[in-house]
Structure formats: C-alpha cells, structure tokens
C-alpha cells in the first residue's frame with residue numbers, strides 16, 4: 682500500500698493521478714485526508730481514504746496501518762508548526778512499520794543559510810530527522826513550481842507585463858505535473874532508498890528571460906518591471922492576500938534576486954527517462970487557458 686499525504690492539495694492529487702496512470706491499482710493507493718468532506722473524489726476512484734491530521738499523532742498511527750511506502754508532502758500549515766507536524770508523521774510511520782518514506786523538501790543552494798531561513802529551515806530539520814531515524818527515505822528537493830509564475834509575476838501579465846522585484850536571479854522552475862511524475866517513479870520502482878534527488882529543470886530562467894519567453898509565445902512585447910518590494914506587497918494585499926502572505930511571497934522574490942535557487946543539478950531526466958516539458962512549452966499551455 683502506498684499512502685499519499687497532502688492528498689487534497691495540488692501535488693498530492695497530481696501524484697495520485699500519476700500513480701493511477703502508471704497502472705497502480707486504486708485499492709493499492711491510500712489518500713491521507715484531514716477533512717472527510719474532501720474525500721469523495723478519491724472514494725469514487727476506489728482509492729482508500731485514511732483520516733488523519735499531521736497535528737494529531739494518534740490519528741496518524743491508525744491511518745498508517747498496512748502502509749508500505751509513504752509520501753510525506755510538506756505541510757501547508759503555519760510555518761512554525763511544520764517541523765513538529767512532519768515529526769509526527771515520521772514517528773507514526775516508524776511505529777506502524779512503514780518501510781520507506783519519501784519527503785518533498787525544497788531545492789535551494791543552502792536552506793540553513795538562506796535569506797529566508799526561518800521560512801525554509803523546517804525542510805532541513807525534517808530531512809535530518811528522517812536520516813537519523815533509520816527508516817529508508819528518499820528526499821525529493823523540489824524547486825519552485827512553474828505553475829506559480831503568473832501569480833508571482835503579478836497575475837496580470839497580458840496587460841501589465843511581468844512585475845516582480847526578482848533582479849536577475851534565476852530559478853529552474855518545474856511544473857507540478859512533472860514533480861508528481863517523478864514522485865510516482867520513486868514510489869513504484871526500486872533503487873531509491875536513502876537517496877536525495879534534485880527535482881528541478883536543467884535550465885534556470887530569470888524573470889527578464891521569462892518575459893522574453895512570454896513575448897515569443899504571445900507574439901507581443903511583454904516587459905519585465907521590478908516594483909519596489911513595498912509596492913509588490915501592497916499590490917498583493919490589494920488583491921486580497923493577507924499582509925503576512927504577501928510579505929512571505931516578497932521574501933521569495935528577494936531570495937530569487939540573491940541567486941538562492943540556482944542548484945545546477947537535476948535528477949528529473951534520469952527519473953522520468955525523458956526531458957521534462959520546457960518552460961516555454963509549459964507557459965504556452967497555461968497562458969492559452
């Protein structure tokens with residue numbers, strides 16, 4: 682049995698679909714869900730639904746019965762709670778005899794020395810904890826989602842252009858769908874125990890280069906503007922984000938500007954047995970929607 686946590690989220694859903702597309706029978710897949718009202722689509726596909734909350738250890742030990750491989754998708758709860766929640770999942774997996782844990786970490790040059798260390802160090806803490814616990818693990822260091830580019834760029838690319846204070850920093854953005862496929866490979870094939878993979882594109886792009894790609898796609902000049910950080914935050918707040926969430930996004934832009942996402946390594950081609958979709962082709966598909 683393969684259990685997917687964060688099953689109701691973007692990456693969890695995409696991973697379950699990738700497993701089904703690989704021919705894994707639905708009754709060999711379990712979805713960890715904390716809100717039963719979100720479980721209908723899994724039940725209708727024949728996927729087992731296990732109720733559990735990262736915050737509640739007992740709910741996890743009962744949810745993980747008979748689970749062989751477990752994908753721990755990092756929590757979207759408040760950052761201060763994330764490591765403690767991940768520790769609950771890992772401890773419950775150990776107690777119930779899970780034989781392999783796959784964890785979605787984050788691809789930055791150095792999580793512990795990042796300019797946004799307080800936002801990302803839980804990934805390093807979770808990875809270290811997993812290694813200490815002596816359950817076979819695989820760390821998937823995911824880069825930033827390519828799917829977030831329109832939102833990070835101010836969500837109004839067609840009229841305003843790409844608007845983000847990210848300097849000339851580059852990110853090897855990769856679509857969620859490709860990350861999900863890489864996860865499905867690791868969950869269904871041998872040879873991934875105690876390995877760390879970088880899940881990122883081969884090529885990193887700056888937002889100036891992204892504006893050029895979009896100009897080519899739309900056959901229209903799309904400019905790259907760098908608002909002041911305060912103006913960037915204010916624009917998100919005006920669009921309904923909380924101050925806290927807007928400031929969090931702005932910290933990403935500053936880390937990008939400092940070049941913290943250039944990892945110069947990618948294991949995606951080896952895992953997928955093909956090159957991932959290019960950023961230009963991916964942006965073409967999402968901008969045509």
Ligand SMILES: NC(=O)c1ccc[n+]([C@@H]2O[C@H](COP(=O)([O-])OP(=O)(O)OC[C@H]3O[C@@H](n4cnc5c(N)ncnc54)[C@H](OP(=O)(O)O)[C@@H]3O)[C@@H](O)[C@H]2O)c1
Nearest residue numbers: 687688689690691692715734735755756757758824825826
């Ligand atoms: N690499 C990147 O660019 C990037 C971008 C955004 C986020 N992330 C990280 O990657 C993770 C996956 O991304 P995503 O887009 O799939 O996120 P998402 O759509 O927000 O999904 C998060 C999932 O975590 C579940 N969850 C949150 N707190 C939980 C708890 N206490 N107990 C059990 N489940 C809990 C949510 O359940 P509910 O449906 O019940 O809320 C949801 O299924 C995020 O959680 C975040 O840590 C990475």
